[in-house]
Amino acid sequence: MEWKRPNTITGSAAEGSKYFRREDIEDRLWNEIDKNNHVLFLAPRRVGKSSIVKHMAKNNVHSFACLYEDIESDSSIQDFYRRLCRMTYVALSVVGKNKSLLSKWLKKWRITSIGKEKITIEKNDLDYRKEFFDLLRDLQVQRQKIVLFLDEFPDVLWKIYKRHGNDDAEILLNDLRTLRQTKAFKDVFVMVLLGSVGLSHIVKKVTGRADKVNDLHKEYLYALKPTQAMAFLDYLMKDATMQIDDETKKYLLDKIGHFIPYYIQLTIEECDDLLFEEQRPELTKPDIDKAYKILLKKHQYFEDWDSRLSKYFPHKYAYLSEVLSVCAANNKLTIQEIYNIALSHKNETEWKADLDDILIADGYISDEDDQYQFNSPFLKDWWKSRHPII
Amino acid sequence: MNTDIIQYQNANQSEEEIIKNFIVRQKEFARVMDDIRSTDEGSSFQHYIFVGSRGSGKSTLLRRIQVEFSLEKALKQQYVVVNLSEEQSAVYKLYDLWDYVIRDLNAMGFNIEKKDFRSYAPDMKSYTIVLHSQIISALQTKKKRLILLIDNFDRIIDSVGNDEDASLLRELLMNHKDIRIIGGSTVMSEHFWKYDKPFFQFFSIKKLESLSLEEVKKLLEFWSDKMHLPELAVQINKHPGKIESIRMLTDGMPRTMLLFVDMMINRPEQNGYHYLQLIVDKATPIYQERLSRLSPAQKKVLSELAYFWDAASVDELIPKCNMDGKTISALLNQLTQSKYVVKIKGATKNLLYRLEERFFNLWFIMTQGGIQQRLEAKALADFLEKWYDQADIQPSSGNNPYGIHSWTDKKAYDHWMSGSSSDNIPIANEVSQTAYVSIKNKKKTDVLKRSDQERFTSGFEEPIKKAIEDKNYVKGLELIQNAELDEGVRNYWMAIYYEHQKKFSDAEKYYLHAIQLGNVKALNDLSSYFYKQNKIQKIRDLFNQISKEMIGLFLKSYRQFAVILYLYSGKMDLFIKLAQEELTADKIVLDEFILSLLIHKQNNLVFNYFEINPKAKEHYKPLFYATLKLKGGMDQTLLKMPPEISQNVDDIISFIRTKQDFYYG
């Protein structure tokens, strides 16, 4: 039998035919961009940020010049601005206007092109931060709006801080503020900054306060709603040999509990592998149980998630661990319940900070509509069996 | 015939040969190729990492993928393939990687200009990026995409202390869709699962596990066909126990299994343990090299841990290592870090440790261990071989591995028919081939053997047996009637004669005659026939009928079976008395005896026996853990179970449960 696999991708950002549209969030982001607002786009890892903005950058219906890049290797102010210069140049050259500007920079920065839409800036001994602000002034004259999607931005800020100290990090933060608050800049240049770690979490470490980025517009990416999750399943299974009826679909989703696309993809892939081996198209509930069990076994590296807490936060471990245990047992946890748990561990002062800076920042759980949930269903089930509530 | 297939495999094979010799890991291959073929332009690239220990088939799989691209036109048009195989061990940094890619591409007719790192140093990041962009630009000019096969991917991302290269590599992969990585890694690097690592859940990780029995058979059949040795394939279907035992004890990785196949070809007719010794010897250079990387103290702890075989705690290691607990813990942590050892965490605070690679553990035991350890290894290998040899059908399907419990089981019958003395009837076998059997016991058996020989004039019996086996009943009957035999023996053979023709009531009649004439073998056979049929009343009647002397004789010759019969028929006081005499601290009882006790629900009795007799526990590792599991509530001790026997333990338990259903409904 010719076996058609479901249309899954597990790892790289979902692009092209692998991308399941998330129009609600795309619209929200466009909306802010339209209003010339810089956006901080946040979600725990693997929730699907990059996939969304990659799609937006490629399929932009506005007259903006858009470009996406993962920037995680930048570790200095110079790196960062040199990249912004390069990206702006590429974004503009794709639009096809602004020829004279482009040739000016081409010479000044010694730009060489490598393949389509890819260039390098060869000249090293320029202050690219200065270059970039000059460039923005040129753009105002041209009235061309540039939108850059910068992936893993908080990592970059953190690296700059680590490597060059907080003066440099503060420069970057202040620049962000200037860019936000100067209307002339905002009209031609918008950034969408993506991150998995709360930026304010890092900013707090850098400056001691969080207010530097407080006025950045924030968008959060949440898990799929149940109806979306259903549609997502259909999307993955379109044309696939594997068949699954509605009731079984519901069963599968119930099993996963929290609908982060990545985990749905993994589960579907595992189910498909299982059926493929037996050359049997109909997916049943026992198949799902089995596939899920296999997945749990494959993701057995949770020991470390546990020991990390006890190792780095020995005094808070009892509190943190109980929050996770109750959350695992009930699938959800409210902030009120968490406070209640905190009191029983005499953690009145730091309970919220611990929640934010440890459990959320390190990817254990996240909150949505005032409910806290595990990001990974596998971690949740592992935790449940490791720390059962008696 | 002296063809080393390992060498054969490693030599420069032609593409056709690579395809033809690619027998296992088909599923993984198909998965990746399906995906590549169906990836349309503009869609994301799935990157893969195959995680498997040495010899698990990573390089072969990568090589096979490579060949597919060179043979299939459509793929060849779209892609170029670069394979950085294991030998290219000079790749330590990301720029090394790109540098090698450029060299390979240039060898294929690309014309990428060589950049000198000195014009970038110390800014090696720029150098790395430039090399990468050169590659991208060359690919785009040629309108191709690159499949990058990297054998030791873990080494590349682990090479530097920080995540610099890893971040950069992820960035490049995120920003360009021209390169797809398909890699191999010997370990599940923390880069793949730690939340704060760049490559957290970025790759599709495929584990290359131990081969299944079916896959090993496939390998064997392939090579026996190729080497024109059809007997080999036949052999293996007749004696699956050998493969099963070796597969389980050596982790069943393709390279080892191929070695095994090679030995079957070049040195046929050995028993499983023998092959195991040969395989272990071949592994010595590899493991010695691995040991040489450890400090003396680390070596000490690792060896002692290996001798435990089962997982052990720090406390247990203290007296063996002569070091204090703190030192041992620290050393174990180092060994865990370098993946020699795994930590096992149970419900209690007490951590357990064991060697990660189980074949390495076996190698320790068989090459570095003392006589006691080697005997344990032999006992386990023999046990597994026997268990899986006697299974007519896969034991997991609930079929009866020991045969003796089912009269209709063909193998057990053959087995029994081929014997001329009581030794060969499994349940009555007093001769345990191990060194543990006490001298006293041995003597008793010797005496028995002689007395048996006096009874049976085996010169006459051989032809009878053969005639019956050949279904030449006329001749068989003639021989029985005319041979010079003791009357008891004659009646006994009459019984066999009828039984073989499935005329059971006639058989029963002759058995009874034989028994009346003092033939104790007939008593054994008839009662085991009833036992296997679950005819409890028949057994009670039979034993009520016969004389005291006969019972005494039976107890002497077939003691353990007799004990089971008492248990089975509910004569508990007799059973208890006799069982206590058997289950002593210095005696290794038969495995069938233990199994039968467990079938008849004596978990605690067996458990107590293992408690007072540690040697028995070591000797029958799988039975010991099966007992624990049946008993329940011993989770902490169960954690000590070496993973290589866990399937066998499950098989034993399911066998016992099937038997319990049969006897107790």
Ligand SMILES: Nc1ncnc2c1ncn2[C@@H]1O[C@H](COP(=O)(O)OP(=O)(O)OP(=O)(O)O)[C@@H](O)[C@H]1O
């Ligand atoms: N819209 C989507 N359609 C299909 N699959 C998706 C989608 N969004 C996310 N996924 C799944 O989640 C995985 C991760 O997506 P993505 O890289 O976009 O997440 P991320 O939030 O950027 O993660 P990180 O913070 O680790 O960079 C994809 O490989 C895919 O399996």
Ligand SMILES: [Mg+2]
């Ligand atoms: Mg991302």
